Amino acid sequence: MVVTGRKEAGKLLNQVAVRGLSKAYRRRILFKDISLIIPDRSVFVLLGPNGAGKTTFLRIICGLIPATSGQIEIIINGQVLSPREKRTQIGLVSPDLALYGELSAVENLEFFAEVRGIPFSLARARELLHFVGLQGREHDLLDTYSSGMKQRMKYACALLHQPHILILDEPTTNLDESGVALVDKIIKQQKQQGIVIIATNEPREVAYGDQTFTLA
């Protein structure tokens, strides 16, 4: 009993709380008054047809665009993150996020590490690139990568700073079978140590969800 109690408390210390969230684009209301809590150590799946606002929802969580009303609180160790702290705790993989095509994989990782103010080592970069299956192409420019390889590279960048929250928009776009297996591994790993938020309509990705929510 004591153990579960502590575990419950731990869950409350880290969570994403959505309170009365609404978003309207000009005249069109995308969604209205959504309230939910994403607990620690869980996978949250966001469903809905194209144009329902899944990507918008994710972008609001990331703090990339403002909500029309309501708010999203990201709570880590009992502290609500300020907008500026969000970037240190979120890793984002999304079709509308691109990496620098004129730089190599290692140079990309080096840049993002420097700009985040975290230490960078070539060994760490190689390890990460090996993990996402890009070994042997570390020093090639991303412009020479296939779309599947670019997608793998986005995972390397999203995991670089070991974020507590991993946000995946259509996680397996452009990926082959081994790529899908990689995403599977990443999601399971992240669930052990934090939160995963996925926007998808793929049945096999929906199956990861401890909690699902459908945007109409």
Place this chain on the structure above:
Amino acid sequence: MLGPLILGIWMSGVIIASFLYMPATQGLGEMGRIIVYHVPAAWIAVLAYLMAMINSVGYLRRGQLHLDRQAQVNAELGTVFCLLATVTGAIWSRGAWGQYWNWDPRQTSIAVLLMIYAAYFVLRSAIDDPDRRARLSAVYAILAFFTVPFLVFIVPRIYFSLHPDLINLADRSFDMDSRMLVVFLASLAGFTGLYVWLYNLQIRLENLAYRLEMKRGE
């Protein structure tokens, strides 16, 4: 309805008085009458631009779109009065110094002010999304406000200007006749009333247009 009526009568009175009651000024002669229009127009331009600036800062701090509409209306009114001040100033310049335009520091600064707000309106028309338009144009207006006081306030004081210095007007030889002072102050009050009236009209119009657009969306 009473407000605009009183305003109309008041302004008519000022116009009539500026030609019939007020004496011609010494030195400038009949041309001096234009002071009754030029200075109040410039004052309203400064007032409206200042209000636009306050609205812009307010928008950036609070993100409420109605503040952006106020900034827009103030910028528009400021530009109208600024144009009036420029034209009356050029006429005065022609009468006093023989040329409509001679890039006097004061004329330079007012031309730059007009250019800034022209660019401000171009920027606004280039952006569709209302929030983004509000944010970017507010940033531009504030940036221009930071950099351009150089021209508007410092340059005319560094370089020699023919323009009478308003701040030191009191202790200059340019004495205002008491009758002229009355008409001048009445005009100043009238212009301020005109600004308040136009501002309220425009704001009501903009708010209605906004609500209409919202209603169409539902």
Place this chain on the structure above:
Amino acid sequence: MEIRLLPWLRQSLAVLRKDLRIEFRTRYAYSALIMFAITTLVTVSFSVGGFVLDADITAALLWIILFFSAMAGLARTFVHEEETGTVTALKMAAQPEPVLIGKYLFNLTLLFSLAVLIVPLFLVMLNQTVLLPGALIAVILLGCLGLAGASTILAAIVAKAGAKSSLMTVLAFPVLLPLLFAAISATRVAFAGGLPQAIAADLLMLFFYDGIVVVASLLLFEYVWNE
């Protein structure tokens, strides 16, 4: 706004290094800058022919060339991020201020390297003598600092406004006029010679302009960068 200067500086330099690396590989911005400057310079020099122009006119020409070259090339850095979609990755990783400072340093590097190339060429092609070379260097330095400063924040605005091509010049011209007036007037003195007092006021004005532009940009950039 929390201010931690040292990490900011390191992150700014990371942005600068990244942009320089990309620029070195693509030469998008620099080729636009150089081509514009060379084309206008050759045109002006050709049409002037063998005449020796007044220092008033050459001073203005020099700054017109620098101004329009800056407009042609300095918006590139933000527009490119927006067009390729890397802006989202950058936003997720970096704080706004280091991005602005990094881009400012990048634009400054571009502009300085342009000036080093174009100013001597300009003096040679227009047969312009320089009586006060030290003053000229000071004016160019201070002028470029301000030109890059205003261009950087305006480039960020233009990139968000859909990168309409003419917008940059329209927005920049009135904001940069105080700088241009002061720079042209000081350059004229540097060309034709004159009393130190004549140039000191203009240099002081440029100095203040540069400071104000950088501080205002730092305060305002967050509103441009974040939605």
